[in-house]
Amino acid sequence: MNDTISLLQSHRSIRKFKDKPLGKSMVEQIISAGQAASSSSNMQAFSVVAITDTERKGILSELAGNQAYIRECPVFLVWCADLHRLKSAAERHRPGQESYEDVTENFIIATVDTALAAQNAAVAAESLGLGIVYIGGIRNRIAEVAELLQLPDLVYPVFGMCLGYPDQEPGLRPRLPVPAVLHWDEYDADKTEEQVEFYDKTTSEYLRERTGGQKDTPWSELMAEKLTQPSRLHMREFLRSRGFELK
Amino acid sequence: MNDTISLLQSHRSIRKFKDKPLGKSMVEQIISAGQAASSSSNMQAFSVVAITDTERKGILSELAGNQAYIRECPVFLVWCADLHRLKSAAERHRPGQESYEDVTENFIIATVDTALAAQNAAVAAESLGLGIVYIGGIRNRIAEVAELLQLPDLVYPVFGMCLGYPDQEPGLRPRLPVPAVLHWDEYDADKTEEQVEFYDKTTSEYLRERTGGQKDTPWSELMAEKLTQPSRLHMREFLRSRGFELK
Numbered sequence: 001m002n003d004t005i006s007l008l009q010s011h012r013s014i015r016k017f018k019d020k021p022l023g024k025s026m027v028e029q030i031i032s033a034g035q036a037a038s039s040s041s042n043m044q045a046f047s048v049v050a051i052t053d054t055e056r057k058g059i060l061s062e063l064a065g066n067q068a069y070i071r072e073c074p075v076f077l078v079w080c081a082d083l084h085r086l087k088s089a090a091e092r093h094r095p096g097q098e099s100y101e102d103v104t105e106n107f108i109i110a111t112v113d114t115a116l117a118a119q120n121a122a123v124a125a126e127s128l129g130l131g132i133v134y135i136g137g138i139r140n141r142i143a144e145v146a147e148l149l150q151l152p153d154l155v156y157p158v159f160g161m162c163l164g165y166p167d168q169e170p171g172l173r174p175r176l177p178v179p180a181v182l183h184w185d186e187y188d189a190d191k192t193e194e195q196v197e198f199y200d201k202t203t204s205e206y207l208r209e210r211t212g213g214q215k216d217t218p219w220s221e222l223m224a225e226k227l228t229q230p231s232r233l234h235m236r237e238f239l240r241s242r243g244f245e246l247k
Numbered sequence: 248m249n250d251t252i253s254l255l256q257s258h259r260s261i262r263k264f265k266d267k268p269l270g271k272s273m274v275e276q277i278i279s280a281g282q283a284a285s286s287s288s289n290m291q292a293f294s295v296v297a298i299t300d301t302e303r304k305g306i307l308s309e310l311a312g313n314q315a316y317i318r319e320c321p322v323f324l325v326w327c328a329d330l331h332r333l334k335s336a337a338e339r340h341r342p343g344q345e346s347y348e349d350v351t352e353n354f355i356i357a358t359v360d361t362a363l364a365a366q367n368a369a370v371a372a373e374s375l376g377l378g379i380v381y382i383g384g385i386r387n388r389i390a391e392v393a394e395l396l397q398l399p400d401l402v403y404p405v406f407g408m409c410l411g412y413p414d415q416e417p418g419l420r421p422r423l424p425v426p427a428v429l430h431w432d433e434y435d436a437d438k439t440e441e442q443v444e445f446y447d448k449t450t451s452e453y454l455r456e457r458t459g460g461q462k463d464t465p466w467s468e469l470m471a472e473k474l475t476q477p478s479r480l481h482m483r484e485f486l487r488s489r490g491f492e493l494k
Binding site: 001002003004005007008009010011013027028029031032033035036037038040041042043044046047048049050051052053056080082083084085086087088089090091092093094097098099100101103104105106108109111112115116118119120122123124127128132133134136139148149150151152155158159173175176178180181182183184185186187189192193196219220221222223224226227228229230231232233235236239246247 | 248249250251252254255256257258260274275276278279280282283284285287288289290291293294295296297298299300303327329330331332333334335336337338339340341344345346347348350351352353355356358359362363365366367369370371374375379380381383386395396397398399402405406420422423425427428429430431432433434436439440443466467468469470471473474475476477478479480482483486493494
């Protein structure tokens with residue numbers, strides 16, 4: 001295992017940060033590394049809003065379900081899928097011509113571009129000794145987040161990311177076994193059950209150890225809870241209100 | 248700049264590969280590094296189909312717009328957003344209970360999970376001296392790809408990825424300047440125009456040099472072309488047919 005793979009394999013989400021600021025140039029270096037990721041047809045359909053202001057982080061923390069680490073981290077990044085920049089470009093060269101920023105395909109492109117850049121940035125941050133955690137919670141009250149950050153139409157916050165010096169050392173969380181996610185030549189649905197059963201044992205044991213015997217819910221049961229919860233049902237309407245028709 | 252950031256910054260897409268096979272264990276190592284990326288609530292909502300069979304790669308190459316490198320690379324990975332595994336888990340624990348795999352929120356989660364894992368895998372592959380290129384073209388005839396790979400409902404191919412030993416050394420493609428994508432405290436739409444103009448000059452010059460003066464279309468014009476093309480308008484209907492209602 002080389003150093004880079006060893007870095008990737010040692011990732012854990014950090015939710016407690018030292019009270020130590022991050023220089024702007026370090027943030028810029030991290031974003032620049034993010035930009036180096038692949039981008040569909042070089043569309044680079046994403047933007048990042050970096051928040052350092054304590055009050056603003058406090059509001060975002062509240063909007064995201066009172067996660068204290070959003071307020072406590074020195075820099076909170078909001079990763080946005082951005083078709084606004086492309087739409088401006090299109091209007092400049094082809095004013096009045098029909099364009100397709102509102103179709104599902106371009107929504108996928110922008111969302112994927114954002115995620116690839118964010119993950120590169122996460123790796124860069126960790127290589128610098130920083131810790132990160134992705135925050136899906138900013139989609140809880142996404143309209144208010146978009147308002148607060150003054151996002152124009154065709155820009156939506158995909159997720160947040162806390163950035164800072166780690167003040168904790170959590171254990172590694174076990175993942176599904178490789179054969180559960182990797183198929184050869186075609187998808188083999190038959191093996192799913194067996195793989196999930198195996199992973200359920202692993203995760204139960206992990207939870208039991210981590211909680212001193214208090215919890216041992218297997219992964220598949222947690223997933224069942226998750227999937228039977230009506231999660232963020234406002235997303236479709238919010239996206240539509242921002243110009244993503246998903247046609 | 249540390250070694251990892253230097254690796255990230257030296258990324259370029261590779262479209263010509265040596266005729267040298269890749270061991271299965273190397274592919275597994277790369278996928279395992281992908282799995283180490285963050286995942287929303289540990290849902291791990293993705294799967295990968297790895298294709299080594301020459302005939303099958305040939306068919307995929309054709310389906311993706313006759314990109315020769317899909318046939319020529321030793322391993323072609325199809326990265327799929329996968330809610331099928333979670334739905335199976337839910338049905339096991341909560342049979343008959345309403346679940347929400349068909350809402351937009353879970354579509355975003357699965358798409359982002361897939362992209363984060365893929366980007367980690369891309370970084371791992373490059374750290375091992377391999378080259379990669381993302382293939383959005385597999386969405387051209389996505390229904391046929393899904394059929395070929397025997398994907399069950401609630402699994403969709405987000406993108407492909409060629410993997411192999413590079414047999415070319417393309418130059419680095421310049422990206423938007425950092426201030427074009429990075430905003431502080433709130434989104435500053437006013438700066439977009441100026442930043443894009445600056446980048447247009449950079450990209451024109453880059454193209455002119457790269458093509459010996461044959462081409463110099465600025466980025467914003469390429470983007471205008473892109474956005475006014477009716478791109479993959481079948482995506483919405485395809486997703487619906489596979490259980491992603493995007494409600």
